[in-house]
Amino acid sequence: MIVEKTELKDCFIIKPKIFQDQRGYFFESFNKELFKLTIGKEINFVQDNESFSSKGVLRGLHFQKGEFAQAKLVRVVKGKVLDVAVDIRENSPTFGMHISEELSEDNKKQLFIPRGFAHGFIVLSENAVFSYKCDNYYNKDSESGIIYNDKDLNIDWKLDHKDFIISEKDLQLQSLEKSLC
Numbered sequence: 001m002i003v004e005k006t007e008l009k010d011c012f013i014i015k016p017k018i019f020q021d022q023r024g025y026f027f028e029s030f031n032k033e034l035f036k037l038t039i040g041k042e043i044n045f046v047q048d049n050e051s052f053s054s055k056g057v058l059r060g061l062h063f064q065k066g067e068f069a070q071a072k073l074v075r076v077v078k079g080k081v082l083d084v085a086v087d088i089r090e091n092s093p094t095f096g097m098h099i100s101e102e103l104s105e106d107n108k109k110q111l112f113i114p115r116g117f118a119h120g121f122i123v124l125s126e127n128a129v130f131s132y133k134c135d136n137y138y139n140k141d142s143e144s145g146i147i148y149n150d151k152d153l154n155i156d157w158k159l160d161h162k163d164f165i166i167s168e169k170d171l172q173l174q175s176l177e178k179s180l181c
């Protein structure tokens with residue numbers, strides 16, 4: 001397992017060791033002890049999620065507020081997405097900055113997104129299966145988010161805007177500035 005730091009503190013790119021043979025491949029998608037050794041902290045994931053989306057679907061940017069904030073370990077099982085994590089830790093020197101990373105079934109990269117981040121992705125392939133671990137349970141009442149085209153974030157989602165598929169709920173999200181009020 002190779003872990004790369006990103007320009008956002010505590011946000012890491014993880015490349016698992018892949019074992020290939022004539023049958024196909026095998027890799028450990030999560031190993032608690034190895035994760036703790038390489039990340040340097042123990043994360044107690046409590047919930048696994050999976051979503052299926054077609055090309056152009058943009059889910060996010062989402063986060064849960066307060067005590068229900070979630071750290072996530074995200075990966076793509078099928079297809080390819082552009083994954084985006086935004087640092088919304090108000091005391092962080094990289095507050096308001098984001099990273100974008102292509103996660104795919106081919107590169108098998110994972111992204112660890114700590115609590116205090118907003119998260120979203122857009123599907124670049126015909127469709128994608130997105131799988132991720134959370135270290136806190138879903139709490140509907142603490143759900144919040146940032147509109148995908150927040151002017152201050154200026155995220156390049158790669159696809160042509162006319163191809164975006166966004167839920168009505170996500171189209172109502174506010175700017176970063178207003179979402180933290």
Ligand SMILES: Cc1cn([C@H]2C[C@H](O)[C@@H](COP(=O)(O)OP(=O)(O)O[C@H]3O[C@H](C)C(=O)[C@H](O)[C@H]3O)O2)c(=O)[nH]c1=O
Nearest residue numbers: 049051059060061062063072119120121137138139167
């Ligand atoms: C997140 C979640 C949702 N749900 C229910 C609530 C809705 O009835 C349905 C779809 O939820 P939603 O439209 O919020 O799903 P996404 O747009 O994929 O939300 C996720 O998108 C971005 C990428 C994230 O990082 C978050 O984990 C999460 O907010 O699943 C649950 O029952 N449990 C859950 O943990």
